[in-house]
Amino acid sequence: MGEETECCRTTGPGYETPLKAMSGPKEALLYVTCVYTGTGREKPDFLATVDVDPNSPAYSKVIHRLSMPYVGDELHHSGWNACSSCHGDPSADRRFLILPSLVSGRVYVIDTQKNPKAPSLHKVVQPEDIVKNTGLAYPHTSHCLASGDIMISCLGDKDGNAKGNGFLLLDSEFNVKGRWEKPGHSPMFGYDFWYQPRHKTMISSSWGAPVAFTKGFDLQHVADGLYGRHLHVYSWPDGELKQTLDLGVTGLLPLETRFLHDPSKDTGYVGCALTSNMVRFFKTEDGSWSHEVAISVKPLKVQNWILPEMPGLITDFLISLDDRFLYFVNWLHGDVRQYNIEDPKNPVLVGQVWVGGMIQKGSPVVAMTEDGKAWQSDVPEIQGHRLRGGPQMIQLSLDGKRLYVTNSLFSAWDRQFYPELVEKGSHMLQIDVNTDKGGLKTNPNFFVDFGAEPDGPSLAHEMRYPGGDCTSDIWT
Numbered sequence: 001m002g003e004e005t006e007c008c009r010t011t012g013p014g015y016e017t018p019l020k021a022m023s024g025p026k027e028a029l030l031y032v033t034c035v036y037t038g039t040g041r042e043k044p045d046f047l048a049t050v051d052v053d054p055n056s057p058a059y060s061k062v063i064h065r066l067s068m069p070y071v072g073d074e075l076h077h078s079g080w081n082a083c084s085s086c087h088g089d090p091s092a093d094r095r096f097l098i099l100p101s102l103v104s105g106r107v108y109v110i111d112t113q114k115n116p117k118a119p120s121l122h123k124v125v126q127p128e129d130i131v132k133n134t135g136l137a138y139p140h141t142s143h144c145l146a147s148g149d150i151m152i153s154c155l156g157d158k159d160g161n162a163k164g165n166g167f168l169l170l171d172s173e174f175n176v177k178g179r180w181e182k183p184g185h186s187p188m189f190g191y192d193f194w195y196q197p198r199h200k201t202m203i204s205s206s207w208g209a210p211v212a213f214t215k216g217f218d219l220q221h222v223a224d225g226l227y228g229r230h231l232h233v234y235s236w237p238d239g240e241l242k243q244t245l246d247l248g249v250t251g252l253l254p255l256e257t258r259f260l261h262d263p264s265k266d267t268g269y270v271g272c273a274l275t276s277n278m279v280r281f282f283k284t285e286d287g288s289w290s291h292e293v294a295i296s297v298k299p300l301k302v303q304n305w306i307l308p309e310m311p312g313l314i315t316d317f318l319i320s321l322d323d324r325f326l327y328f329v330n331w332l333h334g335d336v337r338q339y340n341i342e343d344p345k346n347p348v349l350v351g352q353v354w355v356g357g358m359i360q361k362g363s364p365v366v367a368m369t370e371d372g373k374a375w376q377s378d379v380p381e382i383q384g385h386r387l388r389g390g391p392q393m394i395q396l397s398l399d400g401k402r403l404y405v406t407n408s409l410f411s412a413w414d415r416q417f418y419p420e421l422v423e424k425g426s427h428m429l430q431i432d433v434n435t436d437k438g439g440l441k442t443n444p445n446f447f448v449d450f451g452a453e454p455d456g457p458s459l460a461h462e463m464r465y466p467g468g469d470c471t472s473d474i475w476t
Helices: 127-134 218-221 411-417 419-426
Strands: 027-035 046-052 061-069 098-099 107-111 120-125 137-144 150-156 167-169 176-179 193-196 199-204 230-235 240-247 254-259 268-273 277-283 291-295 300-303 315-320 325-330 333-342 350-356 366-368 394-396 402-405 427-435 440-442 460-465
Touching: 027 291, 098 137, 098 150, 098 277, 127 137, 127 176, 137 193, 150 394, 193 254, 199 254, 230 254, 230 291, 240 291, 254 315, 268 315, 277 315, 315 394, 325 394, 394 460, 427 460
Parallel strands: none
Antiparallel strands: 027 046, 027 460, 046 061, 098 107, 107 120, 137 150, 150 167, 167 176, 193 199, 199 230, 230 240, 254 268, 268 277, 277 291, 300 366, 315 325, 325 333, 333 350, 394 402, 402 427, 427 440
């Protein structure tokens, strides 16, 4: 990370500013959460270490696997115990990777410092302890706080009801501390969150009730009110729910939430999966928060699918550290997009690449153009491999020039929409990024096949760099 040695360190982890982070060292390793839960293979999920150094003989290969001690976790997202929010604290150290298990409710703490290529299990926070002290279950997004605590959004209670959701706090020793939000101030639904300290605000998003989404996606559950369409605006760090933004029918299933990295900015975006809109949220003159649709992905008219129209399904996005570009995926359509957001109100599409999806050539599903012609996307083979599933999780290099992509969303949804993904496993790709004018191009020399794992094909999800993938850091 370009940080000083522990004996003489005068700063904490991360970087003083987002722009300084862009000058950090080039990534050499990636940690990837890999899932057997829900695949029919009774094996524990694992954390894979992938070599991403093009000068290494093990380039684009899994060089280590850390299996969890239990079966049935469904590893999903991950986060660090410390990040740039702790940069001013020399005693803080970005050492431990936090792995919440979405289904089992466990939280694993992984030591990445002793041997970065072969991380080890440090601690397991058991779901019984979390439920007993907070009533929370289905942990999802993890962020470190400047205080040294860890905050994790939880999507429901132990029975899968959304009304039990809220925010778990772990202390710096990873003991259950309690809930973050004030009593009576829990959101309607939980999913992702991001805080912007200079504006004393945290904003969280809304996936749905675990009792619904863990069974796969049923459109009727949306009509039944089991999925969200709201953003929740909290005072930071107080935990008081100040405002609820109803995104309406244009904002169904708001998932990933990001402020701009510049801590002085009072604007950000949320990706609304089902309606496939990028919604911008922003502070108004009176200090309240509002929203507007910034990018809209039109549904495709299709044949040979379960519905006559197919949404893009925006499931992940991120923003470059200089706040110039926004990247998102359409998991069903199969494309990755790059937008220039130097004018946050008016994003401009500057890059697009097709790396899978339901409508690629060779698929039975066909898109229909406005003039009635059949159309399918051209998806390149990589090293002789036909690309499976659709682009889902993305991670950007510090300098913004390499975008990494995996393709598993959640095992029950993978099985429903891309059964071949469960059968044959995930893969990881790298996309080269033009950071001058914009543009995306698949790297033909990089392909990680999680279908060739020793214990059978696995599903690959979130990616993290040892020492810090600062696109998920928060600056104070």
